[in-house]
Amino acid sequence: MITKVRPHLSQNEPLLFERSSPGKHAYQLPELDVPAIDPRQALGAENVRAEIEGFPEVSEVEAIRHFTRLSTWNYAIDHGMYPLGSCTMKYNPRVNELVARIDGLAWAHPYQPETLAQGSMEIMARLEAALAEITGMDAVTLQPAAGAHGELTGILMMRALLEKRGNPRKKILIPDSAHGTNPASAVIAGYAVEHVPSNPAGGLDVGVLERIVDSDVAALMVTNPNTLGVFEQDILRVAGILHAKGALLYMDGANMNALMGIARPGDFGVDALHLNLHKTFSTPHGGGGPGAGPVAVKKELEPYLPVPRLKRSGKKWAWDYKRKRSIGRVRAFYGNFGVLVRALAYILAYGGPGLRNVTVDAVLNANYLRKKLEPYFDLPYKAPNMHEVVFSDERQAKHGVRTGEFAKRLIDYGFHPYTVSFPLIVHGALMIEPTETEGKRELDHFIEAMIGIAHEVETDPQTVLSAPHGTRTSRVDEVTAARKPVLRWK
Amino acid sequence: MITKVRPHLSQNEPLLFERSSPGKHAYQLPELDVPAIDPRQALGAENVRAEIEGFPEVSEVEAIRHFTRLSTWNYAIDHGMYPLGSCTMKYNPRVNELVARIDGLAWAHPYQPETLAQGSMEIMARLEAALAEITGMDAVTLQPAAGAHGELTGILMMRALLEKRGNPRKKILIPDSAHGTNPASAVIAGYAVEHVPSNPAGGLDVGVLERIVDSDVAALMVTNPNTLGVFEQDILRVAGILHAKGALLYMDGANMNALMGIARPGDFGVDALHLNLHKTFSTPHGGGGPGAGPVAVKKELEPYLPVPRLKRSGKKWAWDYKRKRSIGRVRAFYGNFGVLVRALAYILAYGGPGLRNVTVDAVLNANYLRKKLEPYFDLPYKAPNMHEVVFSDERQAKHGVRTGEFAKRLIDYGFHPYTVSFPLIVHGALMIEPTETEGKRELDHFIEAMIGIAHEVETDPQTVLSAPHGTRTSRVDEVTAARKPVLRWK
Amino acid sequence: MLDACGVQSAEDLFSHLPSAVRLTRPLDLPAGISEYEIVEYFRQRAAENVNGHASFLGAGVYSHFRPVLVDTVVARGEFLTSYTPYQAEISQGTLTAIFEFQTMICQLTGMDVANASMYDGSTAVTEAAMMAARATGKGRILVARSLHPEYRQVLATYTRNQGMRVEEFGYLNDAGLLDAEDLEQKMDGLTAAVIVQSPNFFGLIDRIKEAADIAHRGGALLIVAFTESVSLGIIEPPAEADIVAGELQSFAISPSYGGPFAGIIATREKFVRQMPGRLVGQTVDTSGNRAFCLTLATREQHIRREKATSNICTNQALIALMATVFMTVYGKRGLRELAEQNLAKSHYLASKLKPRFCGKFFNEFVARAPGKPPDEINRALFKRKIIGGLPLGRFYPELADSMLLCATEMSRRADMDAVAEAFA
C-alpha cells in the first residue's frame, strides 16, 4: 500500500515562448540620469542587432507563476528522502543561503583591492584550514568548481610533480568501479587510462596492483570508501606499492561523508584528493550545480597548486601569483566563493564533534537499510559497508524487472529513486545512500516501499514495468529524445 | 476538457505531534555568556512549569519538510487566478517582501526614541499622504490592523464627532448587500443596525433612504462600488440626504481597486472610509492575514483620529499623544508597520498613472468576464459593473447544482473558486473578481472552465456535485466538523 | 478584449459614472519607479532609523533570534499568497498548520481551545474582555494597572460604547504584584472579568492563583494576559484562568516598529462558542481521509453579522504561521532552554542594578538609579551604541524615576556591563 503520497492537482504551463505576448514585460529600469545615446552611432549600425527573435515577453506575475508551476513538477530533498548513491543528497541548511547573500560578501568583486576583500579572504583561509584538518592533508586549493574539476586539478599537479622529478609517466590506473569523471579527467591531463579490475570482495586487488604498477604509472585514482560503499582495507599497502614505484595516490573524495572524524586520507597514504562540497558539506545541488571541488594535497604537491594562493602578509591576506611551479589557473578568479561560504557555514554549525556524528549517522543509516533490505535483494558484495549499499537486481530480473524499472516504481511510492546502474561492476545496480539526514521514520517508509515493490515484482510485474503511474508525466521516452534531438524551442 | 492541470504526486505528512520523537530538535542556542541560573530559585518552584506536554520535537530537516509538504497542499495566487469576489486577490510583488525585511526597518522597536525612528515615521507619513490623495480625504490613520478594524475606528470617530455635536444618535444604516463586518463593527461602536434594502438595480434606494434617515441615524455605511461591483450612481444625493439630517457617510473602501485615479470618495461626499491594503495595495493575504485597514477622514473628523498622530516638529517627525478629542487607541503601537511598508512600495512602484491603469485593467477584466459568461449564467443585476461581477446560480440550480458545488468543480479545472453565496441579496451568488493581475490567457482559461462546467451541469451533474475529484483531499465534511468540534490534537 | 466588451477604449467602461464624481486630473503622485529605486528608497529610510545598536527595550516587544526557517517557510508562495482557507480542498496546508498552531497554543497555555489569531495582544485582551461580558452577561471589567498601558487604552476605546465599565486596580508598591486587597475591594457581582498580566508589564510573575480566587468568588472570569510568550517556556501556565489572551511577537516576529504581530485567545471548552476569530477543526473528506476546515463559523461576522462574537475577519494568519514554525524549531526542549537563557541574562543584568520591585521576574524588570533620571542614563548609554530601557514616567507618573529593562538571549554581557556602569 502506498501511504507516503497522494495525487493532487498541479498546474500545467506552456513554455515561456508560447506564453509570450508582444509588449508584455516584467521589468522597469530607473530613468537614465545621463543623456541617452543612439546605439547605431555609438556602436556603428552594423554592430547593432535586430530584436531578439522569439525572446520572452511576459508580465511579472506570469513570470513568477511560470517558475512556480514548473517548480511543483520537481521532487526535492525538501520533499523527502533522495537516496541517490554516490550523490550524498543531504539536507541543505537554509542559514547557508542567507549568509551567502550578505551584501558585503555577495557584492564583492574579485578584482577589488585585497585590502578591501579581507573578509572574503579570511573565509577562504578558514575553509582551507578546516578541510586540511578533516582530510589530514597539508594544503588546499578552493579553485575547482566541482569534483571533476578537482580531479583534473589534482592529476595535473601530480603530472607537474612527476615532470619535475624527470618523467610525467604515461598512465593512470583506475578501478573498474570508479566514477566516469575519473578516466575523463585523467585523459585531459594527458594520460592513458588503465582500468584495474576489482577483487571478488569489490575492493582493490592488491595482487593485481603489485603486478601492474610500473614506471609508466603516474598514479592510481582510488575512491575510498569505494563506490560499493566499502572501505579499501588494503589502502596502506596500496599506497606503499605506488610510492615504492614512484607513483602517486589520488583519492576521489566524493565519499568523504563516510570518513569525517573517523579516518583521514592524509593518514592513509593519499597524496591528493578532491572533496565535493555539494555532497559532504551540504551545499545544495540546485538541479545539477553549482558545486565546488577543493583539492587537498600533501606538502610535496603544494608548489603545484593553482594560482593565486592565499598568503599571509603581515596582518593581512594577500593573493600570491608568483608561484613558478604552479600548474596555472583552472578557472577565472578564485573559485565558487558563494559555495565555499555555504560549506564553511556548515562546518561551523557542526564543528569537529558534529561532523564526526554526521559520519556515524550516515553509516548507521546505510547499515540499517542494508540489514532490512538484504532479505529481499541480492547483495553481490558482502563486505561491511560504510555510507551506502549497493544491491543488484538479480532476483527481480528473473521476473523481468530491471533496476531502472524498479526505480521508476519507487517514484509512485513517494521517493526519488536510488542511483541506477552504477557502479558498473554490479550488474543491474541499486546504489542506495540515505545520508545522515534521514530519520528512522523516513528510512522505514523507504524500506516498506522497497519491499512492497519487490513483492509487486513477483505478483504484478506489469505494474512495476509501466511505472510511474502517479506522476503528471508518465514514463519519458528517452530513446526518441536522443534519436531525433530537439534541443531548443522553435 | 481540463487542460489547465494534471494530477501529480504530493507527499503525505502527519501532524507535528505525530512526527515528534523525544530528544529531536531543530535549534541551537549560543553558549551563555553569563552564569546559568536555577529557574526554581529565580522564579520560585511553584512558578516553574513542567515540560510542555505534547510540544513538538523534530529535527530541522523534518521541520522544513513538514511545512514544505503542507505548503504543496495549498492553492495560491502564485499558482494561478484566484477570482474571489470582494477579496481583490492580486499579485503580491516580491520586492515588497524584501524591503519589509531590511534590518533597520524590521528591527525597529516601537519604543525606540523618535529621533532614532525617523525613517519608519517618514514611511508612514508618506503613505498617509499618498492614501489621502488617492481617496481625496484630509487625514489618514494607519493604526487599524484590517478592514473591520478600520470600520470600527471610523464609526467610533463618527460617534465621537456626533457626541461632540451633542448626540451620538442610535443607529447605523447598512445596505443588505454589505459585508458582514459592517454591522458587526457598528455594534461594537454601540449602535443598532438597520438594514437598508437595495433597489431593483442592486443599488441604494434613494427613496427609501430619504424616508428613513432621521435624527436617530448616525451614519450610513456604504460600499462603493457595492458588493455587486456596481457604482452607486446616486452617491452624491445619498451624501446630501445624510448630511442634511446631520448624519455622516462612511464608506467601506474594500473595492477601492475600482476607483483609483477615476473617482475619489472625498469628492463624492464620503466623510470617512477605510482601505484594505491587503486588497487594493497588494500586500499578501498570507492565508488570512495580516492586513492593514487605514482610515481616511475629512477635516471635521480629524481631531478624533486615534493617538498617537504623526506630527512634524521642526525637521523631525514626532508622535503626538496629546489629542484631547481622539477616540484613543485601537491597538498597541502604530499599526501593522510591515504591511504599510509593502503598501507604500506598491504605490511607489505604480505611481499615480500606474494606479489608474490598475483600476482600468481591473474593470476591463471584470467586464470581459461578464460579457463572456453572461450567455451561460443568470445575471440578476444588469447595471454596468466595475471591478467584479456577480452571477446567480439560477440556471444551474434547475439541474440541482448550487453555486457552492459549482465552485468545487472549478477546483478540478485548476482554479480557485469565486466567492460563494455573497452578497446575500443575490440568491446563490457567484461573485467573480479577476483583478488587473490576470492576462487574457488566464481569463480565457477561466471562461472555458466556467462554460465547461455549465455544460457538465446539464449533461452530467453528478460529476459536478461530487467534485473536486483531482485534489488530494476530496470534499471536506464541514458539517461534522461543526457538530463535533475537534479543535486541537490530543 | 475591448471588442468583446463592446467598447472602443477601456475608458468607456467608466462612462456611466456621474461626471460630478469623476476625478478630472491625474492623481498627484509621482510616476512609478523601478524595483531598484524602491529598494534604495527603503534602504535610505532604514538608514535614518537607528542601526546596529544593542537594545534593552522590551515592554511588549522583544528582541529574539529569528530562526532562518521561519522566513524560508513563509516565503513560499503557497503560504504567502493564498487567501483565508475557505475552500478546504485546496487549503489543507494552511488549515493543517493552523490546527497545529491552535494545539500548541493550548499546550503552552494549558487551555482547551485556542483561536487562529487576533490582530495583536492588545485587541486579543480587549476581545477577551468582551467575550467575558457575553459569557457572564455582565459589563464590568477590573483590570490590573500592571497590564500593558497601551492594552488598557485599547480596552477603554473598545468598551466605551458597549455598556461596559472598566476599572483599574493597583499594584503593590514594594512587590510590583497585583494589590489583592484593592482587587478584593473593587470586586462586585456585576464584574464580568478580572484582567491580570503575567509576567506583568514590570516583568513580574504575577499572582494568578489569588486573582483567580477573588474573581471566581465574585462570579467573574479571570483573564490572564501575556506579552512575552517566551516566558511560557518556563513559567507555570495559568491553569486557573478562564481565558488567556496574549501576544506572540516573541515567537520569531520581528519588532517591525510595532507590527504586524499576532494575538491569540485561548479558553476553556465551555466558552468556545463565545470566542471571537477563526477556528480550524478536524473532520474527514469523502474518502475518509483526515482533513481540516474552518468551523464554528456561526460565531463570525460573515454569517452572524451584527450578532457575531466579533467583527474580526482578516486576522494575522501568516504571523501565526511564523510562530508555528518558531515553536516547531525550538520545540519542547528548545523553548525551555531559550526561556532559561532569558532568565539568566535578565538576572545577570539585575544583579548589577537595583530592581525596583521585589517580585520574581522573567526577562524584564524595573530599575532606577538614585539621582539619575532615566533619560540621562539612556543618553549616556546611547553614546556607547546602546539603547537603554523604557522610562516609565510616561505611563506611570509614580515611576518617573525608573525604567523598564529587558534582557533576552540576544543581550551581550559586555553591553549589560555597560548598562550597569551607566547606572552606577
Place this chain on the structure above:
Amino acid sequence: MLDACGVQSAEDLFSHLPSAVRLTRPLDLPAGISEYEIVEYFRQRAAENVNGHASFLGAGVYSHFRPVLVDTVVARGEFLTSYTPYQAEISQGTLTAIFEFQTMICQLTGMDVANASMYDGSTAVTEAAMMAARATGKGRILVARSLHPEYRQVLATYTRNQGMRVEEFGYLNDAGLLDAEDLEQKMDGLTAAVIVQSPNFFGLIDRIKEAADIAHRGGALLIVAFTESVSLGIIEPPAEADIVAGELQSFAISPSYGGPFAGIIATREKFVRQMPGRLVGQTVDTSGNRAFCLTLATREQHIRREKATSNICTNQALIALMATVFMTVYGKRGLRELAEQNLAKSHYLASKLKPRFCGKFFNEFVARAPGKPPDEINRALFKRKIIGGLPLGRFYPELADSMLLCATEMSRRADMDAVAEAFA
C-alpha cells in the same frame, strides 16, 4: 536501529577499519555554533570587505541590478534542493527550465544549440577550444590577446598536456581591436580554432567577420567568447562563429568574489555531438504529453568515460536558472533597454575621459590620464567612496599607464563625474 544492525553502538560499524588508518583523536575543529553565531560570523567577515562604495570594476564581472524574482525562484526548495534531473518524471520543472535556457541562449547568440551550462566563462572557452580540436582533428589554437587574461591562463592549463598548442595574436595599438594581419600571418593549416572575444577584454566590439574569414579560409573554426552577456541585448550576434562560449554572470548573478557563475557553449547543429556538458531535449511521455529529458548522454563521462567530450559532471544549473529568470524578467524589450542604458552610462563617462582605444565599446573602455598612474587615481577615488577601474599593467605591461573602467545601469552620474575629476 543499532539492534537491527546487530551492533552495540554505532562505533562498532567502524570496527572493521584497519586500526592504522583510524583517527585516534578528535578533529581539531571547534564545537558547532548556533545559527545566530554563524550569521554573526559572516556579517563580521562581510564588514571586513568594502561596503557601500560605488565601483567601476568590470573585467569579466559586472554589477547589474538583480531582479528580486531571481532569488524568489531559486529559493524554492524544489529548484534549490533537487539533483541533476536524471529521473525525468519527477524533474520536469528543472528540465523545462533548462530547455528554455538553451533556447534563449540560442536566440541571444544566433547559434543552433546551447548546452545546459559550464563552470564559468573561462572553462567554457577552454572546452570550446578542446571541442574545436576534436571537431577538426587539429591541435593549434590561435587566441587573441584581447581575450580575458585569466581565460587565456585557463586555456593554457587545460591544453598543455593534450597535444594542443596555443598561440596568441595581437591587438591594434590604436583601435584595440584584433590585429588581423598578425592573425592572418599566424594562421596555418594545423589551426583548429581562432578565439576572439567580443566585446573584448578592453570592452570593444571586435572584428568577428574578419576573424571568421581568416579562420574559415584556413580551415579553422571561429570561437567567439564573451564575458558581458548584457551586450547581447544590443550587439549583433556572432553569426559567423562556429562556437560561442561565454559567461552569464551579468544575468543576475552576484559578483560573489568571483563565483559561482555560469558558462555556456553554443554552436552549430553539426557540432552537437562534440559538445561538452549536459543537454536537455524534447520528447514525449507514454501518454503523448510533451516532456523533456537529458539527452545525447553518450557524449558524457558517465557513459563514455575516458572517451567523453569532457569530464564535466556537476555544472552550474541553479545559476543557469537564475539567468533564465533574469532573461524572462527583462525579456525582449528589457534586455535591449538595459543594454542601451549601459551604453549611455559608459559613453557619458568616456566622454569626460580619454579612451585609450578608438574602437567602439559597450560598457567598458580603457582610459589613462597622462602623468597619473592608475593606482594614484584609484587612491583618490577611494577617498570619495569609489572603487575605480582595474589597472591594466598587471595583465598588459604595455598598458601600465591605463585602467579598464566599466559603467553599468547602476553607475550614478555623480560618481562618474567624480571619476572624471580624478582623471583631470
